[in-house]
Amino acid sequence: MTADKTQIVYTLTDEAPRLATASLLPVVQRFAASAGIDVVTNDISVASRILGQFPELLTEAQRVPDNLGALGKLTLRPEANIIKLPNISASVAQLKAAIKELQDKGYKIPDFPEAPKTDEEKDIRARYNKCIGSAVNPVLREGNSDRRAPKAVKEYARKNPHRMDEWSQASRSHVSHMHAGDFYHGEKSMTLDRARDVKMELITKSGKTIVLKPKVSLLDREVIDSMFMSKKALLAFYEKEIEDARKTGVMFSLHVKATMMKVSHPIVFGHCVKIFYKEAFEKHAKLFEELGVNVNNGMVDLYTKIASLPQSKQDEIKHDLHACHEHRPELAMVDSAKGITNFHSPNDIIVDASMPAMIRSGGKMYGADGRLKDVKAVMPESTFARIYQEMINFCKWHGAFDPRTMGTVPNVGLMAQQAEEYGSHDKTFEIPEDGVANITDLETGEVLLSQDVEQGDIWRMCQCKDAAIRDWVKLAVNRARNSGMPVVFWLDSYRPHEAQLIRKVKMYLHEHDTTGLDIQIMSQVRAMRYTLERVIRGLDTISATGNILRDYLTDLFPIMELGTSAKMLSIVPLMAGGGMYETGAGGSAPKHVQQLVEENHLRWDSLGEFLALAVSLEDLGIKNNNAKAKVLAKTLDAATGKLLDNGKGPSPKTGELDNRGSHFYLTLYWAQELAAQTDDAELAARFKPVAEALAANEAKISAELKAVQGKPADIGGYYLPDDAKLEQVMRPSATFNAVLASLA
Ligand SMILES: NC(=O)C1=CN([C@@H]2O[C@H](COP(=O)(O)OP(=O)(O)OC[C@H]3O[C@@H](n4cnc5c(N)ncnc54)[C@H](OP(=O)(O)O)[C@@H]3O)[C@@H](O)[C@H]2O)C=CC1
Numbered sequence: 001m002t003a004d005k006t007q008i009v010y011t012l013t014d015e016a017p018r019l020a021t022a023s024l025l026p027v028v029q030r031f032a033a034s035a036g037i038d039v040v041t042n043d044i045s046v047a048s049r050i051l052g053q054f055p056e057l058l059t060e061a062q063r064v065p066d067n068l069g070a071l072g073k074l075t076l077r078p079e080a081n082i083i084k085l086p087n088i089s090a091s092v093a094q095l096k097a098a099i100k101e102l103q104d105k106g107y108k109i110p111d112f113p114e115a116p117k118t119d120e121e122k123d124i125r126a127r128y129n130k131c132i133g134s135a136v137n138p139v140l141r142e143g144n145s146d147r148r149a150p151k152a153v154k155e156y157a158r159k160n161p162h163r164m165d166e167w168s169q170a171s172r173s174h175v176s177h178m179h180a181g182d183f184y185h186g187e188k189s190m191t192l193d194r195a196r197d198v199k200m201e202l203i204t205k206s207g208k209t210i211v212l213k214p215k216v217s218l219l220d221r222e223v224i225d226s227m228f229m230s231k232k233a234l235l236a237f238y239e240k241e242i243e244d245a246r247k248t249g250v251m252f253s254l255h256v257k258a259t260m261m262k263v264s265h266p267i268v269f270g271h272c273v274k275i276f277y278k279e280a281f282e283k284h285a286k287l288f289e290e291l292g293v294n295v296n297n298g299m300v301d302l303y304t305k306i307a308s309l310p311q312s313k314q315d316e317i318k319h320d321l322h323a324c325h326e327h328r329p330e331l332a333m334v335d336s337a338k339g340i341t342n343f344h345s346p347n348d349i350i351v352d353a354s355m356p357a358m359i360r361s362g363g364k365m366y367g368a369d370g371r372l373k374d375v376k377a378v379m380p381e382s383t384f385a386r387i388y389q390e391m392i393n394f395c396k397w398h399g400a401f402d403p404r405t406m407g408t409v410p411n412v413g414l415m416a417q418q419a420e421e422y423g424s425h426d427k428t429f430e431i432p433e434d435g436v437a438n439i440t441d442l443e444t445g446e447v448l449l450s451q452d453v454e455q456g457d458i459w460r461m462c463q464c465k466d467a468a469i470r471d472w473v474k475l476a477v478n479r480a481r482n483s484g485m486p487v488v489f490w491l492d493s494y495r496p497h498e499a500q501l502i503r504k505v506k507m508y509l510h511e512h513d514t515t516g517l518d519i520q521i522m523s524q525v526r527a528m529r530y531t532l533e534r535v536i537r538g539l540d541t542i543s544a545t546g547n548i549l550r551d552y553l554t555d556l557f558p559i560m561e562l563g564t565s566a567k568m569l570s571i572v573p574l575m576a577g578g579g580m581y582e583t584g585a586g587g588s589a590p591k592h593v594q595q596l597v598e599e600n601h602l603r604w605d606s607l608g609e610f611l612a613l614a615v616s617l618e619d620l621g622i623k624n625n626n627a628k629a630k631v632l633a634k635t636l637d638a639a640t641g642k643l644l645d646n647g648k649g650p651s652p653k654t655g656e657l658d659n660r661g662s663h664f665y666l667t668l669y670w671a672q673e674l675a676a677q678t679d680d681a682e683l684a685a686r687f688k689p690v691a692e693a694l695a696a697n698e699a700k701i702s703a704e705l706k707a708v709q710g711k712p713a714d715i716g717g718y719y720l721p722d723d724a725k726l727e728q729v730m731r732p733s734a735t736f737n738a739v740l741a742s743l744a
């Protein structure tokens, strides 16, 4: 991708953000053009990434370049200025649905090979694997993360508090995690003394050497870890917790992050499903194997695979599954109306969003009868699960948080260069035989880290580069200085990896002037407690965390403070000097697409996009000395504030103002701010007629935008919508479009 100093790259992604882009981008492009800025698009949707894998099977016209690869390269350049919207991190079921849609549209791509045998099938599977799970973010995140609620957004939430359900001291909801045999338990960690190439290998008890990963190149001073989860301990844990939930009468729920942890968490998830339905899985073991049932992909995989069996056999299996429920606890539901349980798909319960939703609902989740009930939230890995228990304890004691008075908790996250667990999927393995798992220096044969493992254990290596850690410390100090808030590094000295990090943090803090700053290091549980004690007193505290807690906390606190993480400012200062501006901290809201298709109402809130665009423009203005870009940024911020004050964000209800309506108001306010400012007369003159035309036509445009609602909308596809149809649906006001066109 060619980079240009006057260019902003705006990503085209999936689902609700993709739909919103069809309406917002034309506005952004026209406004930015008045500062000589070209807003170009880069399609990194899952459909585009799939097509990018099979150029030889497509016609010239159908071919898609490797957009993600090109964008990844751009992040390494100082002029990079990227606006990154949330994208699908696909489960296998989503991938298959996307493949089917593309095939139906005439793209001759192959089926997804479930159990690849031939070399050709293995090659196809390897290509598809590149499109599964969190395949985009790790490529683009060449910097650490700065996520926070902007002042105006926090103020708005204080004045317009969202719903928070009550917490009772009698609540029986809690978190259950393993106390032994999990990744935390036997972790080993070291800081490298020099650059080395290593391999990951298993020396089996029978004397074989199995090379699992032939080469990983490590840099000097990099931190590496070796850890495993014991299958035996995991199965015993599930058995105990499922039985505990039944005995004590609370619902059972499982919370994983199968998108980011795309190798380990589907396995962890699959074991839980198989234990829950143990008798049925034992009885039909042979048949399930023949059918290739793999519940690591959720019960949806089982239901799809048995659909080809004779009806009587299907009924028998379903009967046996239902029979298991007799002596099992009630399962929490993802969609009680549709009968979709927590076991349907590992991607349906994504822990960063699912746990805050549960805590916000007074510690409850939906049962099969559509009622909210107390629940056991199972997160096998103890490393981070305990932060949620600490928050639950706090809520039980102090009651629900009050958005009107609570302090804010911004995050500075160690994320760059595939740091820690979130970069480990290509170094994660299900152990085929008992033995010793070693990380070995390729040149010297020296074993750097070693673990005794058993068949079925999940073994992984994580890495974290020294430069990333150093940059993270710098970012934390800068944020402390700029915000005046204290910073807490959430690091547990008892965890070997974090003990290494603590040493580095202490060392790199010396590189900065920290006079007058309040910077502390605390274990996660203490950090949570300390932060919450401040939160309820209205005090603000920056959390400086590793990659997983970055993800968890940047949904958890925004959802408590603002009702959603959509309203977060999410900046990735790229280490090479550029900037990536993520929009919000949440997902791509598949439910919103359904509402649009059924009722032509899009509830997606583009506030995250507005905030990201303002910092992107500001950055471009500063770096290139582009005064007009600075004016655009300043006026956009003012317009966003006005939008909040006037309550012109989208409503979830069909018939009320939606995403398109909120884009109209943003455009109106932005044009008015530009017309009114005195820093740049040319811009003021250019936007004056636009502001006047939009204001004069407010009622007409609102009516046109409202008139389309309440009926189904055709966007010509889910994963690959039809551009023309999308434009028609997302830009339904001829009057608004005409005013915008006058800017061209
Ligand atoms: N950065 C990224 O690229 C990320 C991508 N994802 C991906 O998104 C998909 C769905 O993930 P999931 O975790 O279920 O999250 P969702 O996209 O379903 O978000 C959870 C809920 O948060 C609310 N929400 C989030 N963003 C907005 C917004 N801008 N406007 C209004 N409401 C919003 C919605 O609530 P309601 O429906 O009540 O309005 C939504 O249902 C997955 O494929 C996942 O991998 C997830 C996180 C980050």
Ligand SMILES: O=C(O)CCC(=O)C(=O)O
Residues within 6 Å of the ligand: 089, 133, 134, 135, 137, 138, 259, 260, 352, 550, 551, 554, 585, 586
């Ligand atoms: O990449 C993903 O799958 C999700 C990322 C995410 O949840 C986050 O960064 O907050």
Ligand SMILES: [Mg+2]
Residues within 6 Å of the ligand: 352, 551, 552, 555, 585, 586
């Ligand atoms: Mg997240």
